[in-house]
Amino acid sequence: MTGRVVDAALAREFGLNAEEYGRALAIMGRLPTLAELGIFSVMWSEHCSYKSSRVWLRQLPTAAPWVIHGPGENAGVVDIGDGLAAVFKMESHNHPSFIEPYQGAATGVGGILRDVFTMGARPIANLNALRFGDPSHPRTRRVVDGVVRGIGGYGNCVGVPTVGGEVNFHPAFDGNPLVNAMTVGIAPRDRIFLSAAAGIGNPVVYVGSKTGRDGIHGATMASAAFGEDSEAKRPTVQVGDPFTEKLLIEACLELMATDAIVAIQDMGAAGLTSSSVEMAGKGGVGILLDLDAVPQREHGMTAYEMMLSESQERMLMVLRPDRQDVARAIFEKWELDFAVIGRLTDTGRIVVRHQGRIEADIPLAPLADQAPLYHRPTAPPPPPPSLGAVADPAGLEAALLRLIGCPDLCSRAWIWDQYDATVGGQTVKRPGAADAAVVRIEGHRRALALTTDCTPRYCAADAEAGAAQAVAEAWRNLTAVGARPLAITDNLNFGNPERPEIMGQFASAVAGMAAACRALDFPVVSGNVSLYNETEGRSILPTPAVGGLGVLDDAAQAVGIALRPGLDLVLIGATAGHLGQSLWLREIAGQEAGSPPPVDLAAERRAGDFVRARILAGAVAACHDVSDGGLLVAVAEMALAGDAGCRLEAGPPNLPPHAFWFGEDQGRYVLAVADGAALLAAAAAAGVPAQRIGASGGGGLTLPGGATISLATLRRAHERFLPDWLGD
Amino acid sequence: MRAAIIVFPGINRERDMAIALAQSFGRAPRMVWHRDSDLDGLDLVVIPGGFSYGDYLRCGAMAAQSPVMQAVRAHAARGGYVLGVCNGFQILTEAGMLPGALLRNAGLRFVSRDCHLRVERADTAFTAHYQRGAVFRAPTAHGDGNYFADAATLDRLEGEGLVALRYAPPTGNPNGSVRDIAGILSPNLRVLGLMPHPEDLVDPLLGGADGRPLFDSLAATLAA
Numbered sequence: 008m009t010g011r012v013v014d015a016a017l018a019r020e021f022g023l024n025a026e027e028y029g030r031a032l033a034i035m036g037r038l039p040t041l042a043e044l045g046i047f048s049v050m051w052s053e054h055c056s057y058k059s060s061r062v063w064l065r066q067l068p069t070a071a072p073w074v075i076h077g078p079g080e081n082a083g084v085v086d087i088g089d090g091l092a093a094v095f096k097m098e099s100h101n102h103p104s105f106i107e108p109y110q111g112a113a114t115g116v117g118g119i120l121r122d123v124f125t126m127g128a129r130p131i132a133n134l135n136a137l138r139f140g141d142p143s144h145p146r147t148r149r150v151v152d153g154v155v156r157g158i159g160g161y162g163n164c165v166g167v168p169t170v171g172g173e174v175n176f177h178p179a180f181d182g183n184p185l186v187n188a189m190t191v192g193i194a195p196r197d198r199i200f201l202s203a204a205a206g207i208g209n210p211v212v213y214v215g216s217k218t219g220r221d222g223i224h225g226a227t228m229a230s231a232a233f234g235e236d237s238e239a240k241r242p243t244v245q246v247g248d249p250f251t252e253k254l255l256i257e258a259c260l261e262l263m264a265t266d267a268i269v270a271i272q273d274m275g276a277a278g279l280t281s282s283s284v285e286m287a288g289k290g291g292v293g294i295l296l297d298l299d300a301v302p303q304r305e306h307g308m309t310a311y312e313m314m315l316s317e318s319q320e321r322m323l324m325v326l327r328p329d330r331q332d333v334a335r336a337i338f339e340k341w342e343l344d345f346a347v348i349g350r351l352t353d354t355g356r357i358v359v360r361h362q363g364r365i366e367a368d369i370p371l372a373p374l375a376d377q378a379p380l381y382h383r384p385t386a387p388p389p390p391p392p393s394l395g396a397v398a399d400p401a402g403l404e405a406a407l408l409r410l411i412g413c414p415d416l417c418s419r420a421w422i423w424d425q426y427d428a429t430v431g432g433q434t435v436k437r438p439g440a441a442d443a444a445v446v447r448i449e450g451h452r453r454a455l456a457l458t459t460d461c462t463p464r465y466c467a468a469d470a471e472a473g474a475a476q477a478v479a480e481a482w483r484n485l486t487a488v489g490a491r492p493l494a495i496t497d498n499l500n501f502g503n504p505e506r507p508e509i510m511g512q513f514a515s516a517v518a519g520m521a522a523a524c525r526a527l528d529f530p531v532v533s534g535n536v537s538l539y540n541e542t543e544g545r546s547i548l549p550t551p552a553v554g555g556l557g558v559l560d561d562a563a564q565a566v567g568i569a570l571r572p573g574l575d576l577v578l579i580g581a582t583a584g585h586l587g588q589s590l591w592l593r594e595i596a597g598q599e600a601g602s603p604p605p606v607d608l609a610a611e612r613r614a615g616d617f618v619r620a621r622i623l624a625g626a627v628a629a630c631h632d633v634s635d636g637g638l639l640v641a642v643a644e645m646a647l648a649g650d651a652g653c654r655l656e657a658g659p660p661n662l663p664p665h666a667f668w669f670g671e672d673q674g675r676y677v678l679a680v681a682d683g684a685a686l687l688a689a690a691a692a693a694g695v696p697a698q699r700i701g702a703s704g705g706g707g708l709t710l711p712g713g714a715t716i717s718l719a720t721l722r723r724a725h726e727r728f729l730p731d732w733l734g735d
Numbered sequence: 736m737r738a739a740i741i742v743f744p745g746i747n748r749e750r751d752m753a754i755a756l757a758q759s760f761g762r763a764p765r766m767v768w769h770r771d772s773d774l775d776g777l778d779l780v781v782i783p784g785g786f787s788y789g790d791y792l793r794c795g796a797m798a799a800q801s802p803v804m805q806a807v808r809a810h811a812a813r814g815g816y817v818l819g820v821c822n823g824f825q826i827l828t829e830a831g832m833l834p835g836a837l838l839r840n841a842g843l844r845f846v847s848r849d850c851h852l853r854v855e856r857a858d859t860a861f862t863a864h865y866q867r868g869a870v871f872r873a874p875t876a877h878g879d880g881n882y883f884a885d886a887a888t889l890d891r892l893e894g895e896g897l898v899a900l901r902y903a904p905p906t907g908n909p910n911g912s913v914r915d916i917a918g919i920l921s922p923n924l925r926v927l928g929l930m931p932h933p934e935d936l937v938d939p940l941l942g943g944a945d946g947r948p949l950f951d952s953l954a955a956t957l958a959a
Contacts, residue, residue: 166747250789
């Protein structure tokens with residue numbers, strides 16, 4: 008790369024179009040250097056600049072009395088009581104995870120952890136939302152295996168429990184899996200660290216791992232679709248070192264207990280470039296970097312390479328000059344590099360020096376203010392094939408056994424068993440035990456409830472309804488454990504924004520999310536947009552993944568899904584038997600058709616508030632929301648989780664049994680309670696639809712027709728798929 | 736009675752262990768950074784789980800060479816109690832304080848799920864609050880927990896009654912450990928190494944308190 012002539016052709020190679028390159032020339036008033044062109048190209052990449060999505064994201068509600076910091080910081084921050092704040096965010100590492108599944112997923116976990124501890128929070132939980140290709144596609148097995156190992160390899164080593172997430176399979180992800188990693192941390196409410204630099208002359212300090220040549224132009228790679236040459240992009244994937252990350256967490260938190268830090272920012276996408284530009288830009292100051300002082304892993308690195316490297320486990324800080332020695336001693340204790348690599352200036356420019364030369368000198372304000380912003384054309388996505396009446400080809404028993412063993416509904420134990428879910432000693436509800444993970448806060452009764460949700464097939468059929476559903480389901484899953492939902496982080500995964508129908512999906516999805524967030528008082532406090540999720544012109548299903556966070560004042564009030572004998576089963580919420588886009592329709596009737604189930608946000612809120620109040624009153628033994636697969640699948644999951652059978656009663660006569668038991672109507676919960684009559688009376692008084700559907704007991708699932716499926720048979724059907732496919 | 740937890744870089748279950756010890760002992764243990772070497776006046780030294788030095792070499796091999804391990808050896812030689820859990824067990828075998836080695840799990844994957852453990856002897860400082868033959872539950876979280884030793888060593892361990900815990904049904908052996916061995920003792924019964932994490936199951940709210948008797952046993956022994 009050294010010695011390359013800077014021109015429009017090189018700019019295009021770096022991902023800048025002719026107009027964007029012209030703008031950079033105008034700002035500079037001269038031909039940029041190679042390092043300068045690199046800085047422009049990564050700062051103006053889709054990944055860093057959100058140039059296609061920003062105009063739409065403004066619609067999302069971001070405020071609530073409990074929101075301390077919304078989007079714009081490294082992560083969102085909400086007040087959870089007891090003088091504490093939860094700091095959380097979800098971020099994609101889709102492109103790297105396709106090219107190199109293990110490292111792509113591992114560094115995705117590492118990156119999102121840094122976003123959280125950068126703000127002064129100790130990470131207490133990880134979740135991940137994964138979408139893979141069809142299991143029969145020859146590549147999928149390797150991607151699943153590598154991604155799961157990568158997430159485990161990193162998360163287990165840093166000692167942050169992986170407590171939840173979700174997995175879907177669909178051929179639309181064959182060439183472009185989605186790896187969305189979420190981290191949640193806890194900090195004292197009044198000790199949140201931000202990235203805006205301040206104090207002319209203050210030292211700029213680099214800590215963590217040394218800089219190598221890995222990941223150069225990763226942000227640019229993540230801003231383009233894949234062609235047949237994706238394998239050749241492997242050098243743009245970074246390599247993770249979770250041991251160093253663990254040391255970095257401990258060292259940063261130790262330093263944060265002092266008053267040494269003025270500002271701090273992790274070096275994520277676009278590494279030293281984006282961290283220094285953002286810190287100085289937010290603070291309205293200039294910054295001078297001396298690259299000779301940067302700890303380097305390789306010899307002969309150029310300024311261009313150092314500024315664009317995405318080597319992992321690095322942080323940039325602005326320190327109080329009189330506390331520099333305190334900080335150095337802490338990093339020496341943890342055996343991490345600590346180097347003063349520059350200082351803040353009053354020039355309003357980023358100036359990069361290397362080996363006696365000025366390698367870059369760019370005014371910061373225009374680099375930010377004149378960043379491209381596109382209002383790309385949108386076209387309404389085509390409606391899904393319509394769906395008429397569907398006959399039941401299978402019957403309840405056969406359909407249940409197939410559904411509960413299909414890739415989208417089978418047991419995820421093969422995956423969870425590779426993630427350390429208990430480290431930290433605070434995990435109240437582990438994966439599979441409840442609709443949301445529940446993690447207590449050390450030294451407190453308080454606990455957080457955490458979930459990730461999205462149903463991409465709904466979003467493909469109707470992006471607005473599907474995105475609203477994703478928000479509602481996250482809210483419902485938090486409610487189902489008894490938590491008060493507080494806020495979400497979103498991870499918007501879409502195809503190529505330059506195609507109007509993709510941009511149409513994006514715009515509709517944001518509108519749907521915004522409406523649901525507003526109706527449920529569930530603001531967006533952080534997020535990430537991942538576009539260009541396409542391979543060879545084929546787009547993924549639109550996937551606006553939602554990471555939800557709620558709070559329980561007392562962890563002992565959390566309920567799980569495990570059934571026990573001797574309880575009444577009551578369905579809360581209205582059932583219309585909606586089969587469009589249901590898993591039953593796809594797996595049993597062989598169709599992907601119809602509109603997704605509508606979300607009635609007012610009914611959602613009424614039902615959820617009712618359920619939460621019953622849980623907190625101690626009247627609910629188990630609770631499970633009704634989602635993928637419908638009511639019968641929900642009941643079967645409760646029976647398996649508790650190793651307790653149940654006997655189900657016939658549904659309403661006006662609905663075909665398969666529509667009642669497998670329809671995916673929204674806003675519903677199954678509650679197991681000691682006193683079903685009292686629950687029905689309370690629901691009637693609250694104006695919430697409720698009906699008794701059966702009672703627990705026995706060693707099997709007895710269907711309304713009288714047939715009983717033993718729990719052992721059900722369990723075999725549920726647990727077989729992943730181990731058979733991927734190996735025990 | 737005074738307990739300390741040794742913290743190597745990359746150890747990550749020191750907080751879990753501290754909570755479990757504090758609950759049974761009624762006072763918080765001392766946290767000892769690996770560069771310290773003063774273990775005087777301690778009754779119990781605990782090496783907790785994690786990934787010391789990233790386990791980038793053999794698990795526990797780097798930590799076993801750390802200066803503090805000289806002090807741990809001296810503590811054991813004085814008849815002090817030592818508990819090594821997971822990475823701590825690996826470190827004790829690498830340091831030669833317990834025989835055998837922990838290999839990659841037979842399934843070649845990280846295993847994180849509850850296992851069942853049978854108490855092989857209940858007359859030790861670690862197990863006195865269990866019944867002999869009792870089966871209790873404990874979380875596992877390891878990639879290298881496959882206990883191995885040669886046949887002569889195994890025969891000696893079993894002959895001298897130094898197998899403290901074995902994997903038991905219903906979950907069985909999660910990692911391929913030879914003769915289902917999950918935890919072993921030193922000849923003076925004062926050093927215990929085990930792979931599972933009883934410290935993560937000491938609170939009914941977190942799914943059970945099956946691990947608590949181990950810490951209660953230690954507290955009672957050391958108080959006596």
